Amino acid sequence: MAKRTWSTIISSAIIIGAGAGGVFWIHQYSADQLQDGGPRLAVVTTKETATTTSKPSSQTTVKKTRKQIIEDSQKKVVTxxxxxxLGSGFLYNDQGDVxxxxHVVVGSKEVTIRTLNHEEYKGTVIGIGEETDVAVVRVPDLKKVKPLPIAKSKAETGDEILALGSPxxxxxxxxxxxxxxxxxxFEIAPYIYSNLYQISAPITHGNSGGPLISAETGEVLGINSAVVEQEGGIGFSIPITSVxxxxQAWSEKPSSSKTAVQTSGSQGAGSNSASLEAEGxxxxxxxxxxxxxxxxxxxxxGSEWQSGISYAKFREGYINTSYVTIAEVSSSDKSNDEIEVTAVITADERKDGELITTKYKVTYQVGYENGQLKILHGQGKKVK
Structure with a gap:
């Protein structure tokens, strides 16, 4: 479908980013409930010997129930x-690469990985896309863990699928x-999404990065990435074959020439990791x-900023802003363990039924609060 055809839909499309924002409309099912409806069996090849009417063989086709596919897949999906x-991810090789x-890991070099058994490990971002919304995190503690199988061909309309993650x-x-x-x-700046799967399985915030699994084979078909909330919850997934x-290139040669905390338009003093994180x-x-x-x-x-403005007032202040373009981002270190980030933003705002474009220069102080990087203070002024 031409890109123009999707213009009205994409105005309401969002990348289902980390965090727990949004309307609570995700449907959660137990593994037993998921057996009802749709094909229940999938054919896989294992090395186990099964009793058949044909000659015994060390390579026998065994049927797996959908419940078994789900249980096997969940062991390789992480938060x-x-x-x-918060976002999601999945093991794709035996080197501990997720x-x-x-957009789940942008602004971070080190992340925390949590498994099905609630075990927590540290992971390092070893590759991240600037325009393609894909990244790889290496988790040494998960090395040698059997990964999810990867589909070698693209899915087709009508194929049964499972969406796993942490909505x-x-x-x-x-x-x-x-x-x-x-x-x-379509495009959701700074990422360009091409030839996506449109899926009917409900996904939302926190599903980002989770696998789209074939309900027939248990293979990874795609990476769940975006949702249109205003159209009955239409989800989109990046085909794994396209990325x-x-x-694999990031896994074979982890990125060292670029910091993993990629941002859009970074320049100036923000050349070190801390500054790039603040800009991000x-x-x-x-x-x-x-x-x-x-x-x-x-x-x-930050908490001080939040104590001065309620969420309702914060939302009210931006509800008439249609879109903000951020440019000329730069940063400098401050002596009080804070980083000052400056940028020029262009805001399209609705006033009295008209769309008005206004340019501002904004300045923010960014620092850590309870171990989390936060925007502590900020101010802005109009510029011509």
Whole structure:
């Protein structure tokens, strides 16, 4: 479908980013309930010997129930906690490498990984896309753990699928559906999404980076990445076949020339890791505003700032802002362990029924609070 056809839909599309913002509409099912409806069996090849009417063989086809596929898959799906909030990911090789969305780990070099058994490990971002919303996190403690199998071919419309992840922080959630469309493309700055799967399985905030699994084979078909909340919850997933080569390249040669805390438009004094993290946090703040995810944006503010403005007032202040473009981002270290981030933003705002574009220069103080990077203070003024 042409990109123009999706213009009205994409105005309300959001990347289902880290954090627990948004309306609580995700459907959670138990593994037993998921057996009802749809094909229950999948054919897989194992090395176990089964009793058959044919000659015994060391390579026998054994049927797996959907419940077994879910249970096996959940062991390889993780929750990712970064400076941006919560997201999901999955093991794709035996080196302890986890695939996720770039927007889940943007602004972070080190993240926390939580497994099905609630074990926590440290992970390092070894590769992150600048325009493609994909990243790889290396978790040494998960090395040699058997990964999820990866599909070698693309899915088709009508294929039965399972979406795994941690929507709204609800870990180990599984939803079911079908591939309801293919070839969907659009842009949610700074990421470009091409030839996506459109899925009917409900997904929302926190599902980001989780795997889209074939209900027939248990193979990974895609990476759940975006949702249109205003159209009955239409989800989108990046086909794994379209990004696998890049993912493998990061695993073979972890990124060292670029810091993993990639941001859009970073320049100037923000050349070290701490400054880039601060710039990334400010960029993330405006990205969430553009997605109308005021809950996550508000959560990025420090406690002192939040104590001076309620969430309701904060949301009211941005409800008439249609879109914000951020540019000329730079940063400098302060002696009080804070980093000052400056930027020029262009805001499209609705006033008295008209769309007015206003440019501002904004300055923020960014620092750590209870171990989390926060926007502590800020101010802005109009510029010509």
């Amino acid at each position: 990712i906690e970064s400076s941006s909030g 695939v996720t969305n770039a 709204l922080g609800l870990e180990n959630t599984v939803t079911t559906g079908i591939i309801s469309g293919v070839g969907r493309s 696998l080569k890049q993912v 946090l400010v960029t993330e703040f405006y990205m969430n505003l553009n997605l109308n995810d005021y809950v996550t944006a508000y959560a990025l503010l």
